[in-house]
Amino acid sequence: MRTRTTACLSTRTTLLGLLTAGALLASAGCAQQDDSAPVSAKPRTVQDVAGCAKGWTDPADLAPDRDPARCDKGAPAPQPLTKRKKLTIVAGTLSAEYVAPLVVAAEKGEFEKENLDVTLKVLPTPDALPLLAKGEIDAQWAAPEAAVMNGVNGGFDIKWVSGNFSPDPASKSGLWVRLKKGESADHVPMAGRRMGTMIGKGSVIAYPMDTALKKHGGGLDKIQFQQLGSADVLTALQNGGVDSAWLLDPVWRKVDGDPSYAFLGGQPLGEPLGGLLFGPSLLHDDVDAGVALLRAYIRTVNTYFAGDYKKDPAFVDELAKLLKTDQAVLKSTPSLRMDWEIRGGTTDRLQDAYRAAGVSEGDPVPEKKAVDRSLYEEAVGHQG
Known part of the structure; x- marks a missing residue:
């Protein structure tokens, strides 16, 4: 068992040149903080989690044939919050296959098992970012796109806290x-x-x-x-x-x-490029709820998406109905490799591409300012 401190993200006041996030930043009401001010945070205790002995892999492992982290089916077990918590998660779509774990978690009651009352909504990334930064929505199923990184650079209190998927080697998307x-x-x-x-x-x-x-x-x-x-x-x-x-x-x-x-x-094999983004409500205000949300998401992956989930005709049929898509279309491509972890250096490589494309301004955002792996590590009991 170990104790870990979840530090509050310090912000800056410069809000210029943020591309698609531009005018939205002014409406976000980012709190100004002194970067040198002391940070106070409640220490968190991380304990072993049954069934998750293989629930973590080294972020430095970029091997394309890397096996994604996996817990046993049904793990990590629910740890219901003592008080029911309402959360709003937004996504650009709820019909794409890469969003399936969220949709299935809601359908199968995985959020309910954590005493979470989760609402899934469709909202484009540019509209969602300032709401996430202000805590008006709790999480966003998206990716660290240029607008997100520029927003973080300008003061948005947002971090990438979990991955989503990488492609099957047979995919030619x-x-x-x-x-x-x-x-x-x-x-x-x-x-x-x-x-x-x-x-x-x-x-x-x-x-x-x-x-x-x-x-x-x-x-x-x-x-x-x-x-x-x-x-x-x-x-x-x-x-x-x-x-x-x-x-x-x-x-x-x-x-x-x-x-x-x-x-x-x-897309690189074994390297997720998106997933869940958290704002201040789950990064700082109620970290227990943030861990519970990730626990439900990770359990859904381990229970329903651990391997080649399209080999199960009944599940493919159920998934097609939930995503409101044609079953034949869903079956025409390989299963995604669902993966809640974030590889080391991904945000650095993304920013290199944004600079090459001319859509990034300001200094590069260091990974520690854009990524927080501590919440999913706590959910699977990683104490390394």
């Missing part, structure tokens, strides 16, 4: 290019080409996108972006409107196997 005569998939000169994507340069996908481009003589600073609607990306690639495109599940299935196209790379 990512960068696809239409090959020119004489080109092969081994090397496709990407500099100067036009890329179609529904995701802006400030998305976490900028990181794997930049990595894939650099392997082929490109980079985010060497290509032309054309932002398109979700229904237009594939069409533009096929009719020559763009040379390459970032294709998501299950759209890439439309070109997979066609020798006219090549897959150049996707």
